[in-house]
Amino acid sequence: MIMKTSILHTNALPKQLFSIGLFFLAILVFNPVQAQNNAISVNGVVKDANGPLDGVSIYLKGSKSGTVSKANGSFAFPEKLSAGDVLIFSYLGYKKESVVIDKDSSFIELTMSEEAIDVLSALNTNVPYKSKRQSRN
Amino acid sequence: MARFLVLFLFYFASFCLSAQSEDFSSIDFTEADKLAKQNRGASLDDMPELVYNLTNSLETDAERFRAIYLWVCNNVKNDYGLYAKNKRKRKRFKDDSLKLEAWNEKFKKKIFSTLLRRRRTICTGYAYLVKTLSQLANIDCKIINGFGKPSSGNPEDLEEPNHSWNAVNLNGKWYLCDPTWASGIQDSESGRFKFSYNNGLFLVTPQLFAISHFPIEPKWFLMDKTPSFNDFVNAPILYNDAYKLLSNHIGPNRLYNEIEVNSSLEISYTLKPKINAEDVSLTIVDGSSSTTKLPDNVEQNGNSIDISYKFKRKGFYDVHLQINGFLVATYVVRVKKEKSLN
Numbered sequence A: 001m002i003m004k005t006s007i008l009h010t011n012a013l014p015k016q017l018f019s020i021g022l023f024f025l026a027i028l029v030f031n032p033v034q035a036q037n038n039a040i041s042v043n044g045v046v047k048d049a050n051g052p053l054d055g056v057s058i059y060l061k062g063s064k065s066g067t068v069s070k071a072n073g074s075f076a077f078p079e080k081l082s083a084g085d086v087l088i089f090s091y092l093g094y095k096k097e098s099v100v101i102d103k104d105s106s107f108i109e110l111t112m113s114e115e116a117i118d119v120l121s122a123l124n125t126n127v128p129y130k131s132k133r134q135s136r137n
Numbered sequence B: 001m002a003r004f005l006v007l008f009l010f011y012f013a014s015f016c017l018s019a020q021s022e023d024f025s026s027i028d029f030t031e032a033d034k035l036a037k038q039n040r041g042a043s044l045d046d047m048p049e050l051v052y053n054l055t056n057s058l059e060t061d062a063e064r065f066r067a068i069y070l071w072v073c074n075n076v077k078n079d080y081g082l083y084a085k086n087k088r089k090r091k092r093f094k095d096d097s098l099k100l101e102a103w104n105e106k107f108k109k110k111i112f113s114t115l116l117r118r119r120r121t122i123c124t125g126y127a128y129l130v131k132t133l134s135q136l137a138n139i140d141c142k143i144i145n146g147f148g149k150p151s152s153g154n155p156e157d158l159e160e161p162n163h164s165w166n167a168v169n170l171n172g173k174w175y176l177c178d179p180t181w182a183s184g185i186q187d188s189e190s191g192r193f194k195f196s197y198n199n200g201l202f203l204v205t206p207q208l209f210a211i212s213h214f215p216i217e218p219k220w221f222l223m224d225k226t227p228s229f230n231d232f233v234n235a236p237i238l239y240n241d242a243y244k245l246l247s248n249h250i251g252p253n254r255l256y257n258e259i260e261v262n263s264s265l266e267i268s269y270t271l272k273p274k275i276n277a278e279d280v281s282l283t284i285v286d287g288s289s290s291t292t293k294l295p296d297n298v299e300q301n302g303n304s305i306d307i308s309y310k311f312k313r314k315g316f317y318d319v320h321l322q323i324n325g326f327l328v329a330t331y332v333v334r335v336k337k338e339k340s341l342n
Helices: A002-030 A132-136 B002-013 B022-023 B030-038 B047-055 B061-075 B081-091 B095-117 B124-134 B179-183 B206-212 B229-234 B240-245
Strands: A041-046 A055-058 A066-069 A074-076 A086-090 A097-100 A107-111 B141-148 B164-168 B171-179 B184-186 B194-195 B214-215 B246-251 B254-258 B263-273 B280-286 B287-292 B297-301 B304-310 B317-321 B328-334
Touching: A041 B254, A055 B047, A066 B179, A086 B047, A086 B124, A097 A107, A097 B263, A097 B328, B047 B061, B047 B124, B061 B124, B061 B164, B061 B179, B124 B141, B124 B164, B124 B179, B164 B179, B171 B304, B184 B214, B206 B214, B206 B246, B206 B280, B240 B246, B254 B263, B263 B328, B280 B304
Parallel strands: A041 A107, B254 B328
Antiparallel strands: A041 A074, A055 A066, A055 A086, A086 A097, B141 B164, B141 B214, B164 B171, B184 B194, B246 B263, B263 B304, B280 B287, B280 B317, B297 B304, B317 B328
16 A cells, blocks of 8 residues: 555656646746737826826836826827737826726826825934943033 | 765755855856846846846846845936925824725836836835746745845834835845945935945845834844834834845944943944954044044954944943944943942
């Protein structure tokens, strides 16, 4: 019985490893590749509760192409997009937003919301610590 | 084939085990560091482009995060004026939550415009920028707010959260780093900031980090057994250079220690690099006099080091421990008269 299980294990191990290897290979090979059809020109306007936002970074997820919103919040994306593409809107101090492009999204009006953060600060120095007792001296 | 796969799996599994920066000792950060250097002075106007330039040619999240983190540490200045102003206002409004919130809202805007235009900021700005840039590279990174314990001032005076740092998830595991303190040192008198990158604050051992960082949410200690606030306030003073030299601080676990005449202060650390025993020295401040002494005994065993120093006279001493001239930690020792034997 003991013999049998040990044989089973030695046979099963390379097979398992092989299938795990195949799995990783599959991930590498079938990486999502986006098809470039149905070209959509996208423009729009970005604002917050108080009005237009100047300088919002707008870029296509997974690529380098992007643009920045103007002082009146407007933008025109420099490349034609296809349905299913994702545009990311990112602005310091605001929550990052993503918009999935479909055939009707040629004009995007986006209101971004501020991120709740506490502004904190502690400095570090190389000044040696002085205990209260020594400070009095 | 099977052997190759075993190696491959081992490579993946090795990320999930053991401790912090050592997790990545097999990863060469040279390329990431080179990219951070090549992009020195880049503007923050187009963050996606900056992130792309910093990370595009790198293979792993650890390297991508490294390039972003190093860029922030080497390109964003700590603004002493902003720091002092914020500290003053937060103190003034600490009992008035509405005014504090209004101040925070107003100041937040100023922080971000100063960060974008002049690449100057304070802690939250560093932590926020590391988070934002990491997210643009699809790396899960958070801002952790809490208490930082600097060497100036008294730990007992810590009343409200004063510091922000980052936690980053790399290969399914969380790590801690402090870009503000890694960036450089502030001269608190002249208010001048000097870039001086400290690599010791990148992916720090949680136990060591906890001596000077107390997160508001305990889960961000990343430790099973978390210290109490009292433990934190009473812990020894650790200097920035300690993070370069130590991977853990074992003892003593209190700043204030009491011993009897002719007994020793015992200090234990786990070291990062090996050091020479003769490079350890103690500066002992007693009232107005300050003397530098060698310890009575330094014992090294693998990475651990035990240092002891015997006090022959009663008194009240501030003991600053240095290794290689770098200030590591301060302990305060009250030396009492020997108790009689009967």
